[in-house]
Amino acid sequence: MRPFQYARPATLAEALALLEAHGPEARLLAGGTDLVVRLRDGTIGPSVVIDVKRIPELRPAIRQVGGRLVISAGTVMTDVAQDAQVRRHFPALVEAAEVVGSVQIRNRATLAGNICNASPAADTAPPLLVYGAEAIACGVAGTRRIRLDEFFVRSGETTLRPGEMLTAIELPLPVRRMGAAHVRRTRRRGHDLASVTLCCGVDEAGLTRLAFGSVGPRPILAEDASGTLADPAAPAAAKAAIFEQMFAAASPSPRSMRASPEYRLAMLRVLGARALATAIERLSGQERPR
């Protein structure tokens, strides 16, 4: 690794001042499972690395505030997957958090880091999109909420402004009963990124939300408000037509080594149908949420 300076701000204000002072020369460090890899391979060469883990507001915490579940930016995947409230209200997020990397990675990688890294293959992005999550961005000018669908731009790029940092991810507690499932394809469990990562959520009013990643520059969210997908009795042809519209935005890279575009597009359809079936089952209570 190329040498750099290390800063460990004790307050959010101090962290924001450092970000402001160093601009693009600064990188934020949370879990480090992506950052340290890139520091070592030389893709990035910041002059200062700002470790945000000891800022009180960012310390690992998952708490209910009003009708929302607030997951602080320092919260790691292991904590997300084990938390009783997340398990109760957002089981598909648990499923996604449980397949990120290995035990060693999940003990270190943060949910916020997974989102800020903006990998198209981020496994937690599809469930967060389906559950209507928002990113809480803090800067010297103030705090703003960003709907996750408006957060991702392309691989490694988000709508966070220079000088802003993520302090939390918020999930609105479902008002309507909902069934959801996360599924993925990968070559090897424990290491490999997803070739397709997908989440489907169906609520009792008949709204179906489908979000998927690793098939284009950013994760995509699509909705079916017609009730067709949510209706187990709807004709297969009608469902297939809606799926085709939803998947039209997928554009897998032909350059990726993990899987060919043809394979990914084929699997997108298989996984979409499977996740929908599981989501409907869970909604109808045949399978109780974990």
Add this chain to the structure above:
Amino acid sequence: MIPTYPIELTVNGRRRRLDVAAHHSLLDVLRDDLELTGTKECCLVGECGACTVRLDGRIVDSCLVLAVEADGSDVTTIEGLTPEGRLGALQEAFLDRGAVQCGFCIPGQVVAADDLLRRIPHPTPAEVQEGLAGNLCRCGCYGQIADAVLAAAQVKGR
């Protein structure tokens, strides 16, 4: 002049004070400064698990942790899991089952297996696979390693 930062670690129960450069990983410091060479360096991208250590009660890939980040933490390496002058029950089980071929991945495997058995004293084969999914063995001893962990779980007192 590369700046250094004073840190304090508890490594295998022993308090250590060090000055470290920010770009040195916890793995670098364990091996090069503290001469605890049981922890192995291999892929350096968090895929192989050869550098697995326990940090504040949870296993991590020490190649992905900066030493300076770990300031104030409690670290347990393979040396810390090994009783003085002999092997622990888990390590014996690895030998009994022929799980150790070249041996390079074994410290990481043992630290991960120890962590699994702390969390789940009597794991299923699937739980063993999941618990050790972050540890590669290029000799391909996965079957024997899983057998060893399951056998160790049978031993009274685990």
